Amino acid sequence: MGWPLDYRELTLERYYRSVGRRPLLACILPRLVPLVALLAAIYSWMVTPHTPAASTAEVMVRIGLVLAGSIGLVFAAVVFASLIIYGAGCRNGLPPNAREMLRGKLKGVTIVFSIVTRGDNPSLAARCARSVRYWVRRLEPVYGFRGIVEIVSDRDSEELRRLADRFVLVPAGYRTARGSLFKARALQYSVEARVRDGLVGDDTWIYHIDDDTIIG
Known part of the structure; x- marks a missing residue:
């Protein structure tokens, strides 16, 4: 390859x-x-x-x-x-027990992979979501974490809804306390939505991803 x-x-x-x-x-x-x-x-x-x-x-x-x-x-x-x-192992410079160390830290943890997009180019966010899901499916059984693909969008999209475990649609009339705009506004709404849904805690990690990112 x-x-x-x-x-x-x-x-x-x-x-x-x-x-x-x-x-x-x-x-x-x-x-x-x-x-x-x-x-x-x-x-x-x-x-x-x-x-x-x-x-x-x-x-x-x-x-x-x-x-x-x-x-x-x-x-x-x-x-x-x-x-x-x-030590200096030949496995990408990681120690021989790196997988066991990561498994110990990630076991039982919920990782929310939050993809923020304006929604005007859903295919871009969809490509990102597919790459995230590809790796989540393969690494969940290895490290014992629970992965959630979350898409936060200003516009509705059936394609993105199908790909997301959580689809968060930012209401057009939503305003933050400080009047934030664009991505900051969407991020704040996603935080409030996760708090409302109980997706918070020491064992819940949020991994923010831009919609033009491909994992891997």
């Missing part, structure tokens, strides 16, 4: 296997960058003369070499320490 990945024919495992740059980004670079910094630090100290400086310019050059070497050494030490403590 090439890049960019097509969310419509993608599974989680295929995603992990498909990113050709993953070994470079997650395995090689985390080790190569601090190694280069360490070698640069050693080289800076080696080329710094130990005899008295002949001029002010030479003093400044020597100070610069020492500073460069010190910074490189500190950088290398911090990165190497993080590699030792947290």
Whole structure:
């Protein structure tokens, strides 16, 4: 499978296997960058003369070499320490137990994926909603959360109603307390609608998405 990945024919495992740059980004670079910094630090100290400086310019050059070497050494030490403590797996840079960690945090959580649109281009919001639903269906059983696709629109649309678990139509006469307009107005109404429907709490998370976004 090439890049960019097509969310419509993608599974989680295929995603992990498909990113050709993953070994470079997650395995090689985390080790190569601090190694280069360490070698640069050693080289800076080696080329710094130990005899008295002949001029002010030479003093400044020597100070610069020492500073460069010190910074490189500190950088290398911090990165190497993080590699030792947290590891650098080759699974997109995530620790081996990343899935279990996420499952522990997401199990029992309700995530409302709220797509806000004016409604004048329903096909755009529909494409976004389909991509969200694709991933929600695949990740719900993996991580144990409950996903709700919510579409907040200024205009009614049968297509969007079919795609949404929650379709929130912003009334034409609705006004916020501060007279907010456009998206801010729709967002405020969606908040009030969720409070009214009891879709609030510590275990309810809201994920705001623009209607021109494709997840994946």
